[in-house]
Amino acid sequence: MQMRTIEISVGVFVLAGILAMVVLVVKVSGVSLQSDEGSYVIYAQFDDVAGLRKRAKVSMAGVTIGRVAGISVDPAYGVAVVALEIDKEIAELPVDTGARILTEGLLGARYIGLTPGADGEILLEGDFIEDTQGALVLENLIGDLVTRLGAS
Amino acid sequence: MRLIRHLGARTLDRVATLGRASVVWAQAVWGLPKIGDIPLLVRQIYSIGVLSLVIIVLSGFSIGAVIALQFYTQLARFGAEDAVGLGLALVLLRELGPVVTALLFAGRAGSAVTAEIGLMKSTEQLSSMEMMGVDPLHRIVAPRLWAGLICLPLLTTIFNVVAIYGGAVVAIQWLGSDPGGFWSGMQDAVEVWDDIGKGTVKSVVFALVVTWIAVFQGYDSEPTAEGIGRATTQTVVISSVMVLALDFLLTLGMYGDFK
Numbered sequence: 152m153q154m155r156t157i158e159i160s161v162g163v164f165v166l167a168g169i170l171a172m173v174v175l176v177v178k179v180s181g182v183s184l185q186s187d188e189g190s191y192v193i194y195a196q197f198d199d200v201a202g203l204r205k206r207a208k209v210s211m212a213g214v215t216i217g218r219v220a221g222i223s224v225d226p227a228y229g230v231a232v233v234a235l236e237i238d239k240e241i242a243e244l245p246v247d248t249g250a251r252i253l254t255e256g257l258l259g260a261r262y263i264g265l266t267p268g269a270d271g272e273i274l275l276e277g278d279f280i281e282d283t284q285g286a287l288v289l290e291n292l293i294g295d296l297v298t299r300l301g302a303s
Numbered sequence: 304m305r306l307i308r309h310l311g312a313r314t315l316d317r318v319a320t321l322g323r324a325s326v327v328w329a330q331a332v333w334g335l336p337k338i339g340d341i342p343l344l345v346r347q348i349y350s351i352g353v354l355s356l357v358i359i360v361l362s363g364f365s366i367g368a369v370i371a372l373q374f375y376t377q378l379a380r381f382g383a384e385d386a387v388g389l390g391l392a393l394v395l396l397r398e399l400g401p402v403v404t405a406l407l408f409a410g411r412a413g414s415a416v417t418a419e420i421g422l423m424k425s426t427e428q429l430s431s432m433e434m435m436g437v438d439p440l441h442r443i444v445a446p447r448l449w450a451g452l453i454c455l456p457l458l459t460t461i462f463n464v465v466a467i468y469g470g471a472v473v474a475i476q477w478l479g480s481d482p483g484g485f486w487s488g489m490q491d492a493v494e495v496w497d498d499i500g501k502g503t504v505k506s507v508v509f510a511l512v513v514t515w516i517a518v519f520q521g522y523d524s525e526p527t528a529e530g531i532g533r534a535t536t537q538t539v540v541i542s543s544v545m546v547l548a549l550d551f552l553l554t555l556g557m558y559g560d561f562k
Contacts, residue, residue: 154342157349164353168457171464175499179392179467181490206491255385260491 181206189239191276192220195250199285200231201261203252208262209235216241219263231285235263245270249282261286324519331444331518343446351412351447352454358411359404359458360465366403367466370394371473375480384474385484389492391470396498397558400463402550405509408455409542413517416447417538420521421531429522444518451514452507459506501557508549513542 176182200222209217217237225232237244247268254261265280274280374387420443423429429439467489474480493499517538524534 154346158345160353161345161348164348164356165453165457167356168460171457171460172499174464175396175460176495178486179396179489180493180495180499181487182495204491206494208491260488 190217190236191239191242193235193237193244193274193276193278193280195233195235195263195280195283196225196228196230197233197250197252197283197285198230199288200233200252201286201288203233203261203263203286207260209237209265210262211241211265211267216265233263235280242273244268244274246272246274246278247282248274248280249284250280251284252286254287320523323523324515327440327444327519327522328448328515330440331448340446343442344449347446347450348454351416351450352458355408355411355454355458356461358407359462362403362407363462363465364469366399367391367395367469367471368473370399370466371470372478375474375478384478384480385488387474387480388471388485388489391474392467392489392493393498395463395466395470396493396502398550398554400466401459401502401505401509402546404459404462404506405455405513405546406543408451408458408509409513409517409539409546412451412454413513413538413542414535416451416514416517417521417524417535418531420444420447420518421524421526421534424522424524425526425528425531427526444522447518448514451517452510455510455513456503456506459503463502504557505550505553508553509546512545512549516542516545 203219203222205219205222207219208215209219217235220234220236222234223232224230235250244265245268247270249266249268251264251266252261253264268282370391371387374390375384378384378386378390420429423439423443429443432439432442471482471485474485475482520534520538520541524530
């Protein structure tokens with residue numbers, strides 16, 4: 152076979168490999184190329200984030216408006232601090248916006264649902280959401296139920 | 304007594320083989336980086352990588368399709384069809400992609416390399432090269448090692464993409480799961496380093512091992528027709544076992560904390 156043909160096909164092969172890598176990173180892992188400029192970060196404290204993962208959805212009325220940028224624990228108070236990355240387009244969230252940890256379906260992934268507030272002031276970069284409700288942990292619910300049944 | 308002596312001799316044989324293999328590998332890897340060698344490398348990438356592309360694409364598509372089918376039927380019982388995309392991507396990126404590609408690569412390219420080098424040895428091309436002052440390790444072995452190291456990670460990536468799209472075709476077009484749930488579930492779960500990066504690390508390790516075994520088996524084969532046949536079989540058998548064993552160790556090491 153001609154050396155030139157070989158060179159061209161090797162070039163196409165390597166290109167295909169690199170292209171496949173780009174497809175994996177962009178399409179499969181969902182890293183968006185213009186993520187940083189169009190978002191701001193607010194925080195929320197939860198008693199329990201049970202199973203919430205980084206890059207989980209943040210949604211309002213079922214529409215995804217951001218992602219979980221990071222989860223850490225505040226050892227002084229024993230609460231989880233979750234950083235929420237919200238799209239710039241949703242810039243005017245009132246300070247009394249509520250955040251709840253919800254589950255998609257029965258066994259689905261955890262995500263954060265925001266419920267709108269009515270206050271005139273809005274949340275700015277780095278602010279904390281006051282009104283939060285942690286994840287429902289099945290064991291705790293069952294524990295509650297058992298104590299209540301036992302009491303009655 | 305004779306048994307013990309036999310066992311000892313076998314063990315020493317194995318250790319000596321490993322020693323020779325290491326020397327060949329080290330000399331060959333050191334031997335390459337020169338501008339003039341690039342045409343040799345390109346030719347090897349063609350015969351090792353480009354010619355393996357068809358089998359990789361075909362098996363990628365069917366494996367992706369089969370995984371999607373199995374996941375769908377099981378997950379549909381729990382009403383969790385949206386998890387098909389996520390399961391498919393994680394299984395492929397973390398385990399099946401690197402492993403299956405490495406096994407196919409050992410069968411398709413590794414055996415070819417062994418047979419080629421073995422034949423060169425038995426027809427005394429290697430020793431005549433030495434006579435002409437050309438180092439066969441540098442001219443024959445090194446380009447094949449490097450080509451394997453370049454090709455297998457690329458093939459693995461292509462395999463993963465084809466398999467994921469194959470799974471998507473089955474799950475979305477045929478079984479009618481929701482494309483939004485399929486892709487967004489996948490994108491929520493897959494991490495760039497944890498899944499794609501570590502999978503690629505695996506494929507680089509497999510590439511190193513498979514090409515090393517293939518090249519050395521050829522280089523060390525008995526210069527007879529029978530010897531070449533045996534070396535080719537050995538290449539496929541040893542590389543397959545090594546890939547599976549190493550995969551277990553790598554998974555344990557990288558994803559660890561299973562206790």
